[in-house]
Amino acid sequence: MKRRNGTTIRLNREPEKAVLVGVILPTTTIEDPPLAELAGLADAAGVNVVGQVTQRRLAPDAATFIGRGKLEDVKKLVRSLRADLVIFDNDLSPAQGRNIEREVGARVLDRTQLILDIFARRAQTYEAQLAVELAQLEYTLPRLKRMWTHLERQTKGGVGLRGPGEKQLEMDRRLIAHRIHELRSELEVIHRRRQREVIARKQFKTVSLVGYTNAGKSTLMNSLTHADVYVEDALFATLDTRTRRWQLPGWGPVLLSDTVGFIRDLPHHLIASFKATLEEARQADLLLHVADGSNPAVLQQISAAYRVLEEIGIEGKDTILVINKIDRIADRRRVDALLDRYPQALPISAQTGEGLAQLTQMVSELLARKFIEVDVETTVDNARVAVFVKTHGEVFSQRYHHENRLTIRCRLPEEYLPRIERLGASVRRTRHNGSGQEQNPAPEIEQSRIELEPTGVIPGEDHT
Ligand SMILES: Nc1nc2c(ncn2[C@@H]2O[C@H](COP(=O)(O)OP(=O)(O)OP(=O)(O)O)[C@@H](O)[C@H]2O)c(=O)[nH]1
Numbered sequence: 001m002k003r004r005n006g007t008t009i010r011l012n013r014e015p016e017k018a019v020l021v022g023v024i025l026p027t028t029t030i031e032d033p034p035l036a037e038l039a040g041l042a043d044a045a046g047v048n049v050v051g052q053v054t055q056r057r058l059a060p061d062a063a064t065f066i067g068r069g070k071l072e073d074v075k076k077l078v079r080s081l082r083a084d085l086v087i088f089d090n091d092l093s094p095a096q097g098r099n100i101e102r103e104v105g106a107r108v109l110d111r112t113q114l115i116l117d118i119f120a121r122r123a124q125t126y127e128a129q130l131a132v133e134l135a136q137l138e139y140t141l142p143r144l145k146r147m148w149t150h151l152e153r154q155t156k157g158g159v160g161l162r163g164p165g166e167k168q169l170e171m172d173r174r175l176i177a178h179r180i181h182e183l184r185s186e187l188e189v190i191h192r193r194r195q196r197e198v199i200a201r202k203q204f205k206t207v208s209l210v211g212y213t214n215a216g217k218s219t220l221m222n223s224l225t226h227a228d229v230y231v232e233d234a235l236f237a238t239l240d241t242r243t244r245r246w247q248l249p250g251w252g253p254v255l256l257s258d259t260v261g262f263i264r265d266l267p268h269h270l271i272a273s274f275k276a277t278l279e280e281a282r283q284a285d286l287l288l289h290v291a292d293g294s295n296p297a298v299l300q301q302i303s304a305a306y307r308v309l310e311e312i313g314i315e316g317k318d319t320i321l322v323i324n325k326i327d328r329i330a331d332r333r334r335v336d337a338l339l340d341r342y343p344q345a346l347p348i349s350a351q352t353g354e355g356l357a358q359l360t361q362m363v364s365e366l367l368a369r370k371f372i373e374v375d376v377e378t379t380v381d382n383a384r385v386a387v388f389v390k391t392h393g394e395v396f397s398q399r400y401h402h403e404n405r406l407t408i409r410c411r412l413p414e415e416y417l418p419r420i421e422r423l424g425a426s427v428r429r430t431r432h433n434g435s436g437q438e439q440n441p442a443p444e445i446e447q448s449r450i451e452l453e454p455t456g457v458i459p460g461e462d463h464t
């Protein structure tokens with residue numbers, strides 16, 4: 001292994017050898033080549049992949065996830081290749097993991113465990129380390145029994161050694177539960193501090209890079225801000241949020257932050273633990289959703305990233321979809337096909353700089369839109385108005401009145417007001433914020449300063 005300063009460090013352990021196993025269910029998106037992403041994850045975890053087994057099934061086997069016959073194949077493969085590990089592309093229940101382990105005679109990991117392991121290796125800041133430890137313990141707690149079974153096997157045969165008693169298990173459970181509680185409180189404190197910091201920076205507009213892991217977020221951050229953020233061709237190179245000043249031409253400084261990458265079926269424990277890290281994205285004025293256009297699975301990755309955004313509660317924000325790495329796409333028709341699917345998307349190359357001028361322009365224009373606070377009056381059955389307001393603005397409150405009337409207090413780009421009126425609603429400007437109290441007009445001052453350099457409306461930004 002080469003270190004960045006050029007010295008070579010010798011790993012005193014051979015990398016572990018793994019057989020990958022994937023069960024293709026009717027809901028599974030089939031990758032080309034199969035198990036490509038799992039192989040990438042294994043690589044990021046420093047594991048050497050020596051074999052693969054896939055099976056199509058209508059439903060997982062309750063006890064062993066794959067069918068018994070296939071399990072026998074896996075066992076033979078493990079023996080002949082001398083594999084140390086079997087890694088499942090699917091998530092296993094504690095009992096399934098235990099059963100498979102007993103059957104194949106090698107350590108069994110599922111996708112979540114593999115991802116947790118990568119995060120544990122890469123977490124560098126204190127906050128990321130706490131988040132990973134929490135996620136790992138929450139994953140471990142229901143599986144304690146299986147781990148003890150491991151130890152039990154190693155000491156098999158000893159008189160009176162029948163594994164830990166329930167008492168030992170119970171003690172461990174309590175210890176872990178206690179540590180989980182500690183970690184949660186500590187992370188909560190960090191999260192609240194982070195929220196305050198992010199709010200304190202509100203005098204600057206903020207833009208967050210989000211998207212599938214390895215899409216090129218950090219590379220784009222570096223190209224746009226001339227920063228020196230760690231970039232690697234590996235899954236989950238970035239685990240910590242980095243924020244940099246970005247001198248936006250014709251606008252001034254904004255803050256650009258890089259975040260942890262997403263992946264399909266991101267383990268729920270991880271999402272919860274990285275809440276503080278994702279605070280930047282949650283509070284951002286604009287998201288740049290970066291996708292790797294050169295990846296054959298780009299469409300699935302785009303939808304997976306949107307799903308994660310939804311899960312962490314930041315869907316519906318102004319977002320520019322950026323199709324990155326177009327320098328690697330030889331066949332231009334592939335870019336066109338992507339643009340057919342996502343007409344608003346912007347093709348770029350963070351590496352060669354192609355498209356970055358348009359991106360900068362698009363960001364300035366979106367940020368320059370003036371938001372105002374209004375009461376939108378409509379009828380309860382006019383769903384188009386409610387949907388429009390929720391898609392393009394931020395809703396503070398809704399009040400229902402007699403005769404089916406509804407008032408939505410919200411914040412909207414000014415240019416959309418005529419369109420809402422055309423949908424049959426009436427719009428009244430308010431001088432109040434969502435809590436009904438007079439608000440410090442500071443953001444308005446900021447806006448009017450910016451208006452000195454009008455940038456106009458983006459063509460094609462119309463989502464309706
Ligand atoms: N050819 C090409 N490669 C790119 C481009 N952008 C990024 N890459 C490469 O893609 C790999 C991943 O880039 P990163 O910037 O680390 O990706 P990331 O989205 O930050 O990834 P994580 O932090 O792991 O989520 C690196 O090897 C980059 O050099 C591009 O426009 N063209």
Ligand SMILES: [Mg+2]
Pocket residue numbers: 217218219230231237238258
């Ligand atoms: Mg990164």
